[in-house]
Amino acid sequence: MAILITGGAGYIGSHTVRHFQQQGESVVVYDHLGQGHKDAVSTDVPFYAGDLHDQAMLRSVFGAHDITAVIHFAAHSLVGESVTGPLRYYENNLAGTMKLLEVMLEFDVKQIVFSSTAAVYGEPQRIPIKEDSPTNPTNPYGETKLAMERLLHWSEQAYGIHYVALRYFNAAGADPDGEIGEDHTPESHLIPIVLQTALGQRSHVAIFGDDYDTQDGTCVRDYIHVMDLAHAHYLALKKLETTAKSAVYNLGNGTGFSVKEVIDMCKQVTERTIQVEQTARRAGDPAVLIASSAKATEELGWIPQYPDLKTIVQHAWQWHVHHPTGYQKGKDTL
Ligand SMILES: NC(=O)c1ccc[n+]([C@@H]2O[C@H](COP(=O)([O-])OP(=O)(O)OC[C@H]3O[C@@H](n4cnc5c(N)ncnc54)[C@H](O)[C@@H]3O)[C@@H](O)[C@H]2O)c1
Ligand SMILES: O=c1ccn([C@@H]2O[C@H](COP(=O)(O)OP(=O)(O)O[C@H]3O[C@H](CO)[C@H](O)[C@H](O)[C@H]3O)[C@@H](O)[C@H]2O)c(=O)[nH]1
Numbered sequence: 316m317a318i319l320i321t322g323g324a325g326y327i328g329s330h331t332v333r334h335f336q337q338q339g340e341s342v343v344v345y346d347h348l349g350q351g352h353k354d355a356v357s358t359d360v361p362f363y364a365g366d367l368h369d370q371a372m373l374r375s376v377f378g379a380h381d382i383t384a385v386i387h388f389a390a391h392s393l394v395g396e397s398v399t400g401p402l403r404y405y406e407n408n409l410a411g412t413m414k415l416l417e418v419m420l421e422f423d424v425k426q427i428v429f430s431s432t433a434a435v436y437g438e439p440q441r442i443p444i445k446e447d448s449p450t451n452p453t454n455p456y457g458e459t460k461l462a463m464e465r466l467l468h469w470s471e472q473a474y475g476i477h478y479v480a481l482r483y484f485n486a487a488g489a490d491p492d493g494e495i496g497e498d499h500t501p502e503s504h505l506i507p508i509v510l511q512t513a514l515g516q517r518s519h520v521a522i523f524g525d526d527y528d529t530q531d532g533t534c535v536r537d538y539i540h541v542m543d544l545a546h547a548h549y550l551a552l553k554k555l556e557t558t559a560k561s562a563v564y565n566l567g568n569g570t571g572f573s574v575k576e577v578i579d580m581c582k583q584v585t586e587r588t589i590q591v592e593q594t595a596r597r598a599g600d601p602a603v604l605i606a607s608s609a610k611a612t613e614e615l616g617w618i619p620q621y622p623d624l625k626t627i628v629q630h631a632w633q634w635h636v637h638h639p640t641g642y643q644k645g646k647d648t649l
Contacts, residue, residue, distance in 0.1 A: 317341040317380045318552070321367065321415065322388030323360075324351030326497045327430065327486050327544055331386060332356055333495065334545035343380045345373070346389065352642035355495050367411035370418055377422040384426035384555070385419060386548055387412065390459075393503055394434065394599050397456035408459035412466060420474055427467065428551045431480040431563070433537075433604050435461045442571075443607035446482070446563050454599040464563065477559050479551040484537040484567035484606045486544055488627040489634035496634025497541075498641030506538070506628065509578055510635045513587040520589060522574050524596030527603075533574035535603040537567035540621035540630070550615040564615065567606025568622045577624070584628045 318335065322328040323344030328351065335342045336357065344356050347366040356362055361380065365372040367389055376382070390408045391397065397404040412429075419427065434457030435450045452458045467478040487506045489496035497507050511517050525532035547566050554560070572580070582589050611617040621627060 316383050317343045317361075318384050318386060319343050319345060319376065319380070319382045320386045320388065321345045322351065322390065322430075324348060324353055324355050324362070325388055326499065327483070327541055328388040329355035329495050330490055330541045331388070331545040331548050332360060333490060334542065334549060336360065338549055343376060343382070345376055350499060352498060354642045355498075367407070368414050370414055373415065373418040374421065377418055377424070382422060382424050384428070384552055385415065385424060386552065387415065387427055387429035390430065392432070392456060394454045394456050395503070395597065397459070398454050398599060401455035404455045404459050405462075408456075409462050409466065412463050416466070416470055416476065419476065425474070425476045426478075426552070426555045427476060428479045428481065428548050428555065429463065429467070431460045431464055431482040432457060433482055433484045433565070433567070433606065435464070435482060436604070438601045439604065442603055443569055443605045444565065445607045446565055446610055453601065467561070471561050477555055478561045479555055480563045481544070481547055481551060482563065482565045483544055484539050484565070484604060486541050487538040488540040488542065488621065488630040490542060491630050493633045493637055496631065496638060498638070505536075505574060505577055506581070506631050507635065509581040509589060510585065510632055512589050513581060513585040513632075514635060514639055516639070518590060519592045520578060521592050521594040522578075523594060523600060525593055526596070529573055529602055531573050531575045534600055535571035535573050535605065537569065537571055537605045538577070538624055538627055539567050540619060540627050543619040543621055546620070547611060547615065547617050550617050554615055562614065564611040564617075565606040565608050566611060566617070567608050568619055569606060569608060570622070571603060571605040572624055577628075580624050580628050581632075584625065584632050
């Protein structure tokens with residue numbers, strides 16, 4: 316018996332694989348490595364370099380490992396890219412999930428925990444954001460994730476598939492052990508970009524807009540440690556196993572930090588100079604996204620272990636300092 320982890324070679328997926336192993340669970344990783352890294356997955360975990368659309372390969376994996384549940388991370392997740400290429404996003408995120416669900420049904424697997432996002436809310440009407448807030452995505456990426464949630468809702472009615480949708484806010488940090496971390500190509504996330512600048516790999520950090528209605532004019536986000544996200548997946552799966560009850564949960568710390576505050580924290584942690592440049596707003600960025608995760612705390616017993624931004628940045632910095640080229644030795648492009 317094993318749990319299938321799609322996208323398990325990616326950033327959040329690889330941390331979750333590690334966490335599940337530490338909890339004594341058997342896991343199998345399925346990832347086409349379009350973005351992830353095989354070296355992010357321990358060699359004692361069965362690994363398949365397959366695409367969600369390849370149902371023959373999915374079937375062989377389900378058949379070989381007696382899969383009992385799926386944790387589904389595999390998706391494209393860059394907001395800007397989704398605006399210019401919506402078809403690619405619907406094809407991978409929504410159609411890819413349909414292919415996966417079909418194979419799950421063939422093998423009578425009826426439990427799935429999957430990565431949703433704060434992007435399903437769009438521009439929030441109230442802060443902190445609760446799960447019953449209106450969902451009005453402002454980009455195709457968020458739309459595909461909302462469509463995946465709806466697909467699962469209807470799949471529960473029709474086929475009895477039970478699901479937990481975890482709406483992460485901004486994943487950040489790295490495993491405190493320092494062995495795995497964040498390595499996207501190209502990198503678009505704020506904290507790794509700031510730390511790469513501290514390392515001298517970039518000349519400066521571009522601050523996307525300083526005219527938002529926030530305390531210092533820059534966007535405010537709720538940064539959540541990747542290991543706390545990993546543990547939430549574990550708790551969500553345990554809850555599904557015991558209650559067979561579908562649910563949606565926000566995952567954040569409930570505290571917002573502006574882009575400038577994040578950069579200041581990175582300066583404090585790294586003790587390096589970090590040049591910044593003020594640029595125009597990035598399309599589709601809401602001013603403030605802060606989660607209420609009270610529901611996850613009450614129903615899953617989820618309490619973040621690393622809630623403070625300093626620890627999150629310290630763990631990310633430890634990864635970047637010791638792996639300046641990420642997983643790829645000799646990588647020279649960022
Ligand atoms: N990083 C964040 O802050 C954040 C926030 C909210 C939600 N999410 C969601 O969490 C999930 C993981 O995010 P991440 O930052 O770890 O991303 P990531 O890109 O590092 O990981 C995704 C993994 O899925 C794989 N993949 C993508 N499409 C695939 C396919 N068709 N078949 C097989 N493998 C495929 C990629 O190779 C990659 O390893 C994504 O679904 C993302 O939308 C991320
Ligand atoms: O070089 C940069 C990069 C980012 N930012 C700003 O920093 C903040 C955080 O940006 P990220 O790109 O790190 O994260 P996002 O908030 O855009 O997106 C993240 O959280 C979203 C949910 O809120 C989605 O799920 C998405 O997949 C995930 O990457 C934003 O205000 C962004 O404009 C900059 O100013 N400069």
